[in-house]
Amino acid sequence: MNGEHYNENDIQVLEGLEAVRKRPGMYIGTTSERGLNHLVWEIVDNSVDEALAGYCDDIEITINKDESVTVKDDGRGIPTGIHPKTGVSTVETIFTVLHAGGKFGGGGYKVSGGLHGVGASVVNALSTMLEVKIYQNGNVYYQKYINGGHPVGKLEIIDKCDPERTGTSVTFLPDPTIFKETTIYNYDTLRHRAQELAFLNKGLQIKLIDLRNNKSEAFLYNGGIIEYVKMLNENKTPIHDDIIYCEGEEDGIEIEVALQYNDGYSSNIYSFTNNINTVEGGTHEEGVRLALSRIINKYGKASNILKEKDDTLTSDDVKEGLTMIISCKHPDPQFEGQTKTKLGNAEVRKIASNVFGEKLEKFLMENPAEAKLILEKCILASHARLAAKKARETTRRKGGLEITNKWGKLTDCKSNDPSISEIFIVEGDSAGGSAKDGRDYMTQAVLPLRGKILNVEKARLDRALNNEEIRSIITAFGTGIGEEFDISKLRYHKIIIMADADVDGGHIRTLLLTLFYRFFRPIVEQGHVYAAQPPLFKVVHGKTIHWCLNEQERDDYISSLPENTKYEISRNKGLGEMDAKELRETTMSIDNRVLKQITVEDAMLADKVFETLMGEEVEPRRQFIEENARYAELDI
Ligand code: 28F
Numbered sequence: 039m040n041g042e043h044y045n046e047n048d049i050q051v052l053e054g055l056e057a058v059r060k061r062p063g064m065y066i067g068t069t070s071e072r073g074l075n076h077l078v079w080e081i082v083d084n085s086v087d088e089a090l091a092g093y094c095d096d097i098e099i100t101i102n103k104d105e106s107v108t109v110k111d112d113g114r115g116i117p118t119g120i121h122p123k124t125g126v127s128t129v130e131t132i133f134t135v136l137h138a139g140g141k142f143g144g145g146g147y148k149v150s151g152g153l154h155g156v157g158a159s160v161v162n163a164l165s166t167m168l169e170v171k172i173y174q175n176g177n178v179y180y181q182k183y184i185n186g187g188h189p190v191g192k193l194e195i196i197d198k199c200d201p202e203r204t205g206t207s208v209t210f211l212p213d214p215t216i217f218k219e220t221t222i223y224n225y226d227t228l229r230h231r232a233q234e235l236a237f238l239n240k241g242l243q244i245k246l247i248d249l250r251n252n253k254s255e256a257f258l259y260n261g262g263i264i265e266y267v268k269m270l271n272e273n274k275t276p277i278h279d280d281i282i283y284c285e286g287e288e289d290g291i292e293i294e295v296a297l298q299y300n301d302g303y304s305s306n307i308y309s310f311t312n313n314i315n316t317v318e319g320g321t322h323e324e325g326v327r328l329a330l331s332r333i334i335n336k337y338g339k340a341s342n343i344l345k346e347k348d349d350t351l352t353s354d355d356v357k358e359g360l361t362m363i364i365s366c367k368h369p370d371p372q373f374e375g376q377t378k379t380k381l382g383n384a385e386v387r388k389i390a391s392n393v394f395g396e397k398l399e400k401f402l403m404e405n406p407a408e409a410k411l412i413l414e415k416c417i418l419a420s421h422a423r424l425a426a427k428k429a430r431e432t433t434r435r436k437g438g439l440e441i442t443n444k445w446g447k448l449t450d451c452k453s454n455d456p457s458i459s460e461i462f463i464v465e466g467d468s469a470g471g472s473a474k475d476g477r478d479y480m481t482q483a484v485l486p487l488r489g490k491i492l493n494v495e496k497a498r499l500d501r502a503l504n505n506e507e508i509r510s511i512i513t514a515f516g517t518g519i520g521e522e523f524d525i526s527k528l529r530y531h532k533i534i535i536m537a538d539a540d541v542d543g544g545h546i547r548t549l550l551l552t553l554f555y556r557f558f559r560p561i562v563e564q565g566h567v568y569a570a571q572p573p574l575f576k577v578v579h580g581k582t583i584h585w586c587l588n589e590q591e592r593d594d595y596i597s598s599l600p601e602n603t604k605y606e607i608s609r610n611k612g613l614g615e616m617d618a619k620e621l622r623e624t625t626m627s628i629d630n631r632v633l634k635q636i637t638v639e640d641a642m643l644a645d646k647v648f649e650t651l652m653g654e655e656v657e658p659r660r661q662f663i664e665e666n667a668r669y670a671e672l673d674i
Pocket of ligand 1 (some may be wrong): 085112115117206207
């Protein structure tokens, strides 16, 4: 390409990659931190495909000092021959031709998100540099691309290697003109997905190395999703020892389920299709849930643990305290839903229900003691549900949920249009007061929270309903809770948690996220929950008070002041320190506030933190506080 004439094929290649650079969101969702991470997973998926094909069992992900990322696998290595259609090497085709998706030739199916190279050209288009090395036939093949995918030269041999060695290594540097928000990788976020991929692909080792601070971890789980359930339950108290595991395949569709009940009340159910986290569920999850209710009721009646007088157990009753992973591998998955994370294939529902139902029934028949423990737990849950129903009815008769609380603490907004209405849940009365005065009364409602709301970790639905603070939140949202939950009744499309940046604020944020995660999860899944970002620093010079969001803004502002200006910097002690006008201008008004949208992963992590802090087990709590105590000192 350098200096040589362009043929029509080169033009088509460039137009393809140019299209990606023009509308990156079409290919990787967003150009925020999530999009930056997506680049890593597009490349890793190609290694996972090679592992699923049976040729790779070791993947290494390295975050380099310059924030470039290297992914290396020990698969067969991308074919280094010339691609029949385009006349250039297969490697160059994979990294410069935009693949509309669709399967490559050859049997079997690509189960991970990737399709052997579908994503590679997108990553290349969005990187300032990308280089690929292939280890094959004792040679090291190499090609480099710059400025969004322009090849610097042809694929060429640059070195020799051990004749036995095969594999592919890709290094890429995300383009800062595309990823304006950040190009800094977050180790913990990459760690979470690397570990999850190792759980989902038993026997595949995935190593994560961070050369910025010489940190590295390797994930390898020969027990696969059984070990995933074990990890999720590590800070809980299981009510039966064995993790129940079922797997089966029908018409080329694989279903794998692992589950274990614990003595808590919340359910942690995660489902995947071809390693993609189907956050919005779908037919695989529906099939498994149906079978779970059907088989537990059937076994309960057959063993006479469920008496005639007992109600049939509902799907809510059988999922209380349940940790479960569902993994489906499908040759041609149809993804639906708001964020394309819901499995739509109708045929999967029956297959999942049959495969799982049959194996679960077998387990219960062969383990009557554990079956009894599970049944008793579900029956207790049904009693709590009925108690909650009665509590709801009595409070409704006394007008508890609808009338008194409504005007108790909530300062509502004038507008009745949910799409423009926002509710600020504010910690503490003084900040609550400033927020009420500073708000835009047309579209912004304010709900001040007094002190610590109920510890929802141990609360069943009925007890949570009796807590004053939670009832005012339920009433304000308008969606109802539990069985009655209806997201279409949500009165505010932005729920903004406004708490201090200190440890106390962190605690109330964690409590609220746990509450939303446990009882209002679709609200989080559909992106309605945000965290307000109050300014961290206050710069005073003369009569001027300037609030800065973070260190970067503070430094920029200082450097923007005239040379010999006298100024004073202080840390914002908390929301209460700002008056209504300052709170509005820095944190509430849509003109220049900065909100952090809460994702399901954020809520799940908060839930795990909360559980560690509030769960029964003392040891994990001590360990967690020990690991995180220094941050607390810094905060204070
Ligand atoms: C660090 C990223 O991309 N690994 C990959 C392979 C292996 C094959 C392949 C990839 C088949 C013909 C399209 C090798 N030998 N890691 C990776 N490993 N792609 S990507 O084939 C590409 C398709 O052209 C491979 C035999 N069959 C497939």
